[in-house]
Amino acid sequence: MKEITIISGKGGAGKTSFTASFAFLAKNRVLADCDVDAADLHILAQPKIVHQEDFFGGKKATIDLNKCSHCGVCIENCRYGAIGQDFVVDHTACEGCALCHYLCPETAVTMEETLNGKWFISETRFGPMVHANLIPGEENSGKLVALVRNQAKVIAEERNMDMVIVDGAPGVGCPVISSITGVDHVVIVTEPTMSGVHDMKRALELVRHFNIPVSLVINKWDIYPRMTMEIEEFAKSENIQLAGKVPYDRAVTDTMVRRRAVVEVGPGPAADAIIGVWDQLKQRIWQ
Amino acid sequence: MIVAVASGKGGTGKTTVATSLGAVLGTRSQILDCDVEEPNCHILLKPTILTSDTVSLPVPSVDLKKCSLCGKCGEVCQFSAIVQIGKTVIAFPELCHGCGSCSMLCPDKAIEEVPRNLGVIETGMAANLEFVQGRIRIGEAMAPPLIRAVKNRIKSNKFVILDAPPGASCPVITTVKGADFVIMVTEPTPFGLNDLEIAVEAIEGLGIPIGVVIKQI
Numbered sequence: 001m002k003e004i005t006i007i008s009g010k011g012g013a014g015k016t017s018f019t020a021s022f023a024f025l026a027k028n029r030v031l032a033d034c035d036v037d038a039a040d041l042h043i044l045a046q047p048k049i050v051h052q053e054d055f056f057g058g059k060k061a062t063i064d065l066n067k068c069s070h071c072g073v074c075i076e077n078c079r080y081g082a083i084g085q086d087f088v089v090d091h092t093a094c095e096g097c098a099l100c101h102y103l104c105p106e107t108a109v110t111m112e113e114t115l116n117g118k119w120f121i122s123e124t125r126f127g128p129m130v131h132a133n134l135i136p137g138e139e140n141s142g143k144l145v146a147l148v149r150n151q152a153k154v155i156a157e158e159r160n161m162d163m164v165i166v167d168g169a170p171g172v173g174c175p176v177i178s179s180i181t182g183v184d185h186v187v188i189v190t191e192p193t194m195s196g197v198h199d200m201k202r203a204l205e206l207v208r209h210f211n212i213p214v215s216l217v218i219n220k221w222d223i224y225p226r227m228t229m230e231i232e233e234f235a236k237s238e239n240i241q242l243a244g245k246v247p248y249d250r251a252v253t254d255t256m257v258r259r260r261a262v263v264e265v266g267p268g269p270a271a272d273a274i275i276g277v278w279d280q281l282k283q284r285i286w287q
Numbered sequence: 288m289i290v291a292v293a294s295g296k297g298g299t300g301k302t303t304v305a306t307s308l309g310a311v312l313g314t315r316s317q318i319l320d321c322d323v324e325e326p327n328c329h330i331l332l333k334p335t336i337l338t339s340d341t342v343s344l345p346v347p348s349v350d351l352k353k354c355s356l357c358g359k360c361g362e363v364c365q366f367s368a369i370v371q372i373g374k375t376v377i378a379f380p381e382l383c384h385g386c387g388s389c390s391m392l393c394p395d396k397a398i399e400e401v402p403r404n405l406g407v408i409e410t411g412m413a414a415n416l417e418f419v420q421g422r423i424r425i426g427e428a429m430a431p432p433l434i435r436a437v438k439n440r441i442k443s444n445k446f447v448i449l450d451a452p453p454g455a456s457c458p459v460i461t462t463v464k465g466a467d468f469v470i471m472v473t474e475p476t477p478f479g480l481n482d483l484e485i486a487v488e489a490i491e492g493l494g495i496p497i498g499v500v501i502k503q504i
Contacts, residue, residue: 009325010297010298010325010327011294011296011297011298011299011453012296012297012298012299013297013298016478035454036456037454037455037456037459037485038295038296038453038454038455038481038482038485038486040296040477040478040481040482043477043478043481058365059365077387077391079385079386079387080386092460092464092492092493093464095384095386096365097365097366097384097386097388098363098365098388099363099386099387099388099391099392102363102388102392103391103392111365134455134456136455136456136485136486136488136489136492137455137456137457137459137460137488137489137490137492137493138456138457139456139457141456141457142428169454170297170324170325170452170453170454171322171324171325171430171452171453171454171458172324172325172423172425173324173423173427173428173429173430173458174428174429174430175456176324177426177428178428194327194330194331195302195325195327195330198325198327198330199325199327202324202325202425205425206425206426209425209426210426253476256476256477256478257476257477259477
């Protein structure tokens with residue numbers, strides 16, 4: 001069983017559209033949406049939820065004002081500035097370290113588990129899918145990503161599937177790291193714009209930091225062919241495998257509006273190119 | 288006045304809106320790129336960088352000569368970043384949130400705090416606009432402490448523009464907290480709307496007024 005993750009660095013480069021297309025083209029796969037703080041894959045996959053569970057990622061401090069003697073030890077030592085002068089804890093700032101709980105001479109601070117989100121196992125026309133929603137504004141997205149990936153792997157093993165396809169988050173931080181560590185292959189989707197290239201290079205550095213095989217895909221390559229050429233030269237000089245180029249095609253957005261992956265609705269410039277990219281990727285992943 | 292530019296979905300045009308605002312306001316304003324994972328304001332503004340400082344988080348280092356192997360550190364750490372195993376204590380600095388609990392509560396005073404590099408903060412000028420950006424070290428997972436350090440550079444006498452990261456979790460909240468207004472930039476697609484709704488829900492909880500800009504209509 002192989003696990004592949006699609007990331008981009010920059011948001012809006014086409015991760016989720018590619019993931020849905022790969023999901024349609026792959027046979028015998030489990031999908032995992034690991035962009036848990038702004039998940040979009042469900043919009044295309046239209047999952048039917050068969051199982052759901054709450055996700056408790058951490059704890060937050062609460063001060064019992066009846067016990068509190070206003071000594072201020074907690075305020076003085078909290079490094080997150082989470083405790084106000086009125087001794088009320090700001091839960092958006094509290095990281096749940098419990099130092100105040102241990103230091104309080106009146107034992108007025110309790111640590112309570114917080115609900116950070118929900119995760120789901122669903123059936124989709126692309127096969128089983130594991131996904132999650134972090135409650136807006138909550139923390140611990142990395143932990144939730146790890147949980148989603150684990151569940152997807154369990155399903156893949158139970159049902160004897162060949163592959164887990166993971167849709168990653170933008171950026172290079174906690175949820176992205178959690179979505180790529182230990183996978184068999186990472187696909188970086190980029191676009192020929194200044195920010196697309198800048199962000200792709202940082203994502204690439206991250207993937208190399210963890211020593212994971214990687215392929216590059218240039219999306220909307222024809223919106224700025226000169227920069228596409230520069231990306232191709234960069235890939236060559238850095239010895240990065242280019243899995244293909246996909247042209248700008250309105251059909252991608254049009255099919256998204258109809259809740260479909262672009263390869264599902266028949267041939268076209270983007271759909272044909274994505275099929276070519278997938279053939280390349282398959283060879284690399286199974287070689 | 289502090290205005291944050293956020294979006295939920297990535298690639299909708301946050302940075303374009305934030306830098307355009309900065310360019311229009313010019314000398315009266317300061318722009319801070321809080322998308323420390325993928326800072327892009329510098330690409331459009333081409334600032335001259337004048338200062339660069341490393342930002343770090345204090346993480347534990349154990350002096351086993353002083354340690355009595357009581358296990359207190361592992362008991363108090365909520366992040367499994369330090370643990371006593373047999374006759375030794377092992378720290379996992381990359382999991383540490385830098386809260387100081389283990390060093391402060393160690394009865395043997397055996398834990399010293401050493402810096403873990405989170406990234407850099409660069410400041411400079413883009414024409415007459417004051418410019419600040421954070422850039423996370425590749426491999427570092429925790430953006431919020433670096434974002435807080437970027438926001439410590441806010442100048443209260445300026446019109447402040449914060450360029451937020453995409454998404455709706457802690458890095459976004461850390462960025463927009465304390466702002467007077469949030470501009471949400473979106474695009475008219477199912478992904479754009481879905482992520483806008485999530486981000487608005489996250490920011491509404493902070494009680495900050497929100498305005499929406501629709502791009503590529």
